[in-house]
Each structure stands twice: as structure tokens, then as C-alpha cells.
Amino acid sequence: MNAFEYKNIVIAVDGSEASEKAFNKSLSIAKRNQARLIIAHVVDSRTFATVEAYDRTLAERAEEHAKELVDSFVENAKEAGVENIVRCVEYGSPKVKIAKNIATTFEADLIICGATGMNAVERFLIGSVSESITRYANCDVLVVR
Secondary structure (H helix, E strand, O other): OOOOOOOEEEEEOOOOHHHHHHHHHHHHHHHHHOOEEEEEEEEEHHHHHOOOOOOOHHHHHHHHHHHHHHHHHHHHHHHOOOOOEEEEEEEEOHHHHHHHHHHHHOOOOEEEEEOOOOOHHHHHHHOOHHHHHHHHOOOEEEEEO
């Protein structure tokens, strides 16, 4: 195997413009390497844990939205000619889940993510998701700007 060949690529999508750009880049890399593309979205369960007491349907809507989001990326990947696609929807902290759980489960040798997925205040308070992925991942990480 070529040292620069990727077989299992995790693309983290969150519906942001940055993740859209990252996704587009992941398509060409997956095709060039004939790799398996794992389209991953993490529903940040902390965001609705507090609201859950007032609105039980919020978690269900978040799950529905996550599935629709991933499905639309799967369709785009198929149209682009990527053949080996896996959909992955997880719950928890995207910062931890992507690098530690999803990448490990799918034996990822590359994780691709967008440079930003949240607003400046959130980034200041909790640090960016891409930064955490870079810190915790055991494989290559491509942060798309």
C-alpha cells in the first residue's frame, strides 16, 4: 500500500458552510484513493439536555434533522461517483466522538472536517471542534478552510 493512500475516510458534517467545503474535498480524495467514505454527524446531546425537560420532541427533531442531513450528503456522494459510503449518526460531544469513537470504530486513516462550525463566542468558550479532532485523532486530519 502506498504511504499516501487512504482507505477509510471520516468526513464530519454539521450543515455549516465549512463542512460543505470539507465534504466536497472529501469526495475527490475518496475517489482518488477508492476509499470508503464514512459520512458522520454528531448530534450534540448537551445542547438539548437542558431544554429536554420542557420540550420532549426536541431530541426527536434533532435526530430527524441529523438523518436528513446525512442522507443528503450520501446522495451527493453517490452522484459524485463515490461507491463505498457509510452513514454514521452519533450522540454526544462532537469534539470527542469524532476523533475517539467514530474514527476508531471505522479504522479511519483520515478525518476531514471544516475549519469552523460554530460562532466565535462558542469557539472562545469551548474551543473549536476541528482543534479537538486534531489533538485527539490517531490518524491524519485535514482541516478545510
